[in-house]
Amino acid sequence: VExxxxxxxxxxxxxxxxxxxxxxxxxxxxxxxAGLDELLEVxxxxxxxxxxxxxxxxxxxxSSRLGVAPARCVFIGDDEIDGTAAxxxxxxxxxxxxxxxxxxxxxxxxxxxxxxxxxxxLGPLTEAAAAASLEHQDRLTKPAGSLGRxxxxxAQLAAIAGQSPPPxxxxxxxxxxxxxxxxxTAGVTPWPQEVTAQMVGNFAAGGAAINVIARCTGASVHVVxxxxxxxxxxxxxVIHRKVREGTADLSRGPAMTIAEAHAALDAGAEVxxxxxxxxxxxxxxxxxxxxxxxxxxxxxxxxTGAQGAAVTGRGTGIDDQTLARKSEIVxxxxxxxxxxxxxxxxxxEVGGLDIAGLAGFIIGAAAGGVxxxxxxxxxxxxxxxxxxxxxxxxxRCIAGHLSTEPGASAALQxxxxxxxxxxxxxxxxxxxxxxxxxxxxxxxRVLREMATFEQAAVSEREQ
Amino acid sequence: VExxxxxxxxxxxxxxxxxxxxxxxxxxxxxxxAGLDELLEVxxxxxxxxxxxxxxxxxxxxSSRLGVAPARCVFIGDDEIDGTAAxxxxxxxxxxxxxxxxxxxxxxxxxxxxxxxxxxxLGPLTEAAAAASLEHQDRLTKPAGSLGRxxxxxAQLAAIAGQSPPPxxxxxxxxxxxxxxxxxTAGVTPWPQEVTAQMVGNFAAGGAAINVIARCTGASVHVVxxxxxxxxxxxxxVIHRKVREGTADLSRGPAMTIAEAHAALDAGAEVxxxxxxxxxxxxxxxxxxxxxxxxxxxxxxxxTGAQGAAVTGRGTGIDDQTLARKSEIVxxxxxxxxxxxxxxxxxxEVGGLDIAGLAGFIIGAAAGGVxxxxxxxxxxxxxxxxxxxxxxxxxRCIAGHLSTEPGASAALQxxxxxxxxxxxxxxxxxxxxxxxxxxxxxxxRVLREMATFEQAAVSEREQ
Numbered sequence: 001v002e003x004x005x006x007x008x009x010x011x012x013x014x015x016x017x018x019x020x021x022x023x024x025x026x027x028x029x030x031x032x033x034a035g036l037d038e039l040l041e042v043x044x045x046x047x048x049x050x051x052x053x054x055x056x057x058x059x060x061x062x063s064s065r066l067g068v069a070p071a072r073c074v075f076i077g078d079d080e081i082d083g084t085a086a087x088x089x090x091x092x093x094x095x096x097x098x099x100x101x102x103x104x105x106x107x108x109x110x111x112x113x114x115x116x117x118x119x120x121x122l123g124p125l126t127e128a129a130a131a132a133s134l135e136h137q138d139r140l141t142k143p144a145g146s147l148g149r150x151x152x153x154x155a156q157l158a159a160i161a162g163q164s165p166p167p168x169x170x171x172x173x174x175x176x177x178x179x180x181x182x183x184x185t186a187g188v189t190p191w192p193q194e195v196t197a198q199m200v201g202n203f204a205a206g207g208a209a210i211n212v213i214a215r216c217t218g219a220s221v222h223v224v225x226x227x228x229x230x231x232x233x234x235x236x237x238v239i240h241r242k243v244r245e246g247t248a249d250l251s252r253g254p255a256m257t258i259a260e261a262h263a264a265l266d267a268g269a270e271v272x273x274x275x276x277x278x279x280x281x282x283x284x285x286x287x288x289x290x291x292x293x294x295x296x297x298x299x300x301x302x303x304t305g306a307q308g309a310a311v312t313g314r315g316t317g318i319d320d321q322t323l324a325r326k327s328e329i330v331x332x333x334x335x336x337x338x339x340x341x342x343x344x345x346x347x348x349e350v351g352g353l354d355i356a357g358l359a360g361f362i363i364g365a366a367a368g369g370v371x372x373x374x375x376x377x378x379x380x381x382x383x384x385x386x387x388x389x390x391x392x393x394x395x396r397c398i399a400g401h402l403s404t405e406p407g408a409s410a411a412l413q414x415x416x417x418x419x420x421x422x423x424x425x426x427x428x429x430x431x432x433x434x435x436x437x438x439x440x441x442x443x444x445r446v447l448r449e450m451a452t453f454e455q456a457a458v459s460e461r462e463q
Numbered sequence: 464v465e466x467x468x469x470x471x472x473x474x475x476x477x478x479x480x481x482x483x484x485x486x487x488x489x490x491x492x493x494x495x496x497a498g499l500d501e502l503l504e505v506x507x508x509x510x511x512x513x514x515x516x517x518x519x520x521x522x523x524x525x526s527s528r529l530g531v532a533p534a535r536c537v538f539i540g541d542d543e544i545d546g547t548a549a550x551x552x553x554x555x556x557x558x559x560x561x562x563x564x565x566x567x568x569x570x571x572x573x574x575x576x577x578x579x580x581x582x583x584x585l586g587p588l589t590e591a592a593a594a595a596s597l598e599h600q601d602r603l604t605k606p607a608g609s610l611g612r613x614x615x616x617x618a619q620l621a622a623i624a625g626q627s628p629p630p631x632x633x634x635x636x637x638x639x640x641x642x643x644x645x646x647x648t649a650g651v652t653p654w655p656q657e658v659t660a661q662m663v664g665n666f667a668a669g670g671a672a673i674n675v676i677a678r679c680t681g682a683s684v685h686v687v688x689x690x691x692x693x694x695x696x697x698x699x700x701v702i703h704r705k706v707r708e709g710t711a712d713l714s715r716g717p718a719m720t721i722a723e724a725h726a727a728l729d730a731g732a733e734v735x736x737x738x739x740x741x742x743x744x745x746x747x748x749x750x751x752x753x754x755x756x757x758x759x760x761x762x763x764x765x766x767t768g769a770q771g772a773a774v775t776g777r778g779t780g781i782d783d784q785t786l787a788r789k790s791e792i793v794x795x796x797x798x799x800x801x802x803x804x805x806x807x808x809x810x811x812e813v814g815g816l817d818i819a820g821l822a823g824f825i826i827g828a829a830a831g832g833v834x835x836x837x838x839x840x841x842x843x844x845x846x847x848x849x850x851x852x853x854x855x856x857x858x859r860c861i862a863g864h865l866s867t868e869p870g871a872s873a874a875l876q877x878x879x880x881x882x883x884x885x886x887x888x889x890x891x892x893x894x895x896x897x898x899x900x901x902x903x904x905x906x907x908r909v910l911r912e913m914a915t916f917e918q919a920a921v922s923e924r925e926q
Contacts (some may be wrong), residue, residue: 045596143779190924198921207914216905318605424611442679451670458661461653
């Protein structure tokens with residue numbers, strides 16, 4: 001009662017309950033003696049709604065009766081089907097599996113900051129624009145369907161932009177979230193941790209693979225220090241958003257606090273907003289951090305339910321013995337968080353600051369109405385978190401390239417994305433995403449610039 | 464004797480023969496009474512060489528004894544293993560299967576013109592440059608091998624250019640060979656033949672898919688009228704090399720004469736030389752021609768030995784009934800040429816002017832030392848012809864995109880190429896090749912522009 005009363009001061013409150021027999025009136029009669037009835041503005045049972053969770057129908061009815069759009073609703077629950085129902089209904093979900101106080105803290109955190117703003121700003125895709133684009137394709141001077149995946153891609157860009165033809169997604173910006181990982185010292189990688197900071201310097205100097213590939217495809221590169229375990233404040237071109245100097249070793253305990261995970265999520269959303277404000281029309285996710293494939297694999301195993309071994313890869317190229325150790329660490333970490341419903345808790349326990357930053361960045365970019373090009377296993381983990389925090393956000397993402405890391409394909413499959421390129425790369429930094437930009441830009445320009453049969457006076461096929 | 468005597472006036476003449484018992488002296492004794500012995504400068508038997516055809520050893524020994532490099536030798540034979548042995552030895556092959564006079568004509572044609580010049584100019588790939596590129600990759604600031612196919616691609620570019628790092632393959636030019644096909648009237652396509660000329664106008668006006676995609680990836684577009692069945696001479700930006708106004712219907716007889724096929728091959732090689740002279744550093748193959756997927760499938764079936772149905776696709780998108788008819792026509796055409804050893808004869812019988820032009824273009828580009836980006840089923844047929852005419856030329860080609868046409872994969876597989884992109888496109892025009900350019904250019908620029916571990920002061924992995 002106390003909790004609900006606190007909540008009711010800042011929120012409209014309702015309840016949705018699965019019951020095989022009772023209607024609203026009967027449930028309210030049961031709750032009345034405790035004083036709960038009067039705190040609930042609406043109450044929908046599965047009998048009332050004609051459908052039980054995980055069907056989103058009862059939630060949607062509650063939202064409708066409250067007159068609050070699903071995107072502005074938070075659904076609090078203690079079971080996995082609550083999370084599924086919330087996701088299907090397009091609502092934010094807060095789980096009470098780690099205690100009601102923890103859930104309330106997270107609810108509070110979810111109400112303020114760049115991430116919360118982004119989640120509130122996220123609307124549905126404009127399906128009508130996608131349909132208009134597909135229809136326009138058939139009038140262009142080419143056999144119907146002959147541009148293959150470019151045609152669907154153009155329609156997706158139209159749905160994201162809310163107009164057909166979509167604007168050309170140009171200029172493009174790559175954001176590399178750099179962070180260190182305590183688990184790097186647990187024998188999961190042959191690279192010394194100092195390489196993270198050294199590579200930040202290499203990015204700033206323009207000498208890394210992503211700098212070259214971004215130059216080839218006309219994208220700008222932005223490095224975000226979200227958690228490098230060294231002082232890189234002297235590098236002027238770096239966006240400084242350090243949350244802490246690297247995470248703790250996730251094989252021994254939580255990688256960071258929930259507050260730190262939230263801070264990194266907010267920073268990511270802020271960086272996306274900043275790059276959009278600077279005029280960028282498409283954003284590409286990048287990452288750098290020695291040890292980060294271990295954290296990514298743990299998050300992917302935790303959120304997809306996959307076994308650790310199935311999503312653990314060789315990262316930068318490790319031997320069989322190191323792979324076995326890494327795989328064990330991933331499985332043990334994922335096991336600690338299995339069944340947790342809150343993605344932020346999973347992120348804090350076994351994730352990384354780069355992963356959190358990227359999850360916020362994806363949601364921020366999506367909220368800003370621009371497409372996000374994702375690739376790699378670090379981004380794959382971030383994408384799973386983002387999709388849990390803001391259901392539907394994956395529909396605003398384009399998978400640029402399929403990393404050879406097994407976790408990358410598991411993550412993309414879980415959110416229903418199919419990569420554009422498969423060049424057997426496994427470098428990260430956003431290289432695969434940046435390399436896909438010309439394909440994505442071409443899909444928009446085809447819709448904008450190709451002549452129709454009528455315009456070019458080209459005969460159409462005989463029926 | 465008369466034929467050999469004629470040949471000996473312009474060529475050095477030798478013989479290579481498979482025999483299980485005889486050595487040179489014994490064969491010469493047998494040939495002497497007819498006057499053949501004195502016409503043969505060298506004679507190598509399989510007993511002398513310690514290997515029989517299709518092993519290239521006897522041919523290489525003859526070439527070595529004559530002091531003439533294999534690339535400058537023509538091997539004349541009447542059996543498939545002669546062709547195989549010639550290809551393995553890096554020699555041009557002329558088959559006598561359609562008569563000695565025909566073979567002599569083809570030998571004469573093979574000695575003059577742009578194609579002959581290109582074939583003579585073709586040298587081996589510089590394997591040392593490829594090795595140097597691969598070695599340099601391991602010094603760059605990234606985990607070894609993490610750029611996947613980009614690393615092999617960079618090495619191939621180095622082998623083609625003969626230097627490491629390779630020059631950036633830029634600027635790029637797309638050449639679209641446009642031609643009509645008599646078979647278009649045989650019910651294999653729902654599109655009227657006039658579309659070929661109309662699309663030439665669309666290319667010239669910049670409104671076709673290839674124009675848009677080439678603009679996206681920074682390539683110029685050049686349209687070659689190699690055989691459009693309409694007067695397009697008024698279009699100034701078109702390269703006019705019309706050999707005839709479309710081919711004859713290949714389902715009823717030869718598509719063209721061998722002389723016409725040679726003229727188209729020469730024109731293709733000339734266009735490649737022209738574009739290279741204009742400063743282009745990489746060439747992309749394109750095609751346009753209503754009915755051309757039928758001719759391409761016939762050439763692919765003939766040269767790979769595949770059944771017609773296995774390499775016949777839906778082209779622009781045809782129904783089941785049309786597909787069945789097309790498949791029958793392909794099979795019957797291929798059957799007419801099965802066992803023919805001379806690719807020019809196959810080209811003339813069941814091919815097209817666009818296919819012939821593209822085969823010449825590929826050889827011309829390769830001879831000019833620039834990489835050629837191939838894609839699509841029409842280019843696939845041309846590539847098979849080019850590889851037969853100039854063995855090894857496929858090593859200078861990069862498959863840009865895998866067409867959904869089944870013949871395209873059969874052709875690429877036959878010459879050992881693996882496409883970079885797979886976006887389910889089936890448009891032709893060079894769209895798939897042009898879309899792959901940024902990936903190819905990136906592979907060279909990575910080698911030229913990335914910092915090494917030493918330059919960037921980045922620590923290397925611990926062993």
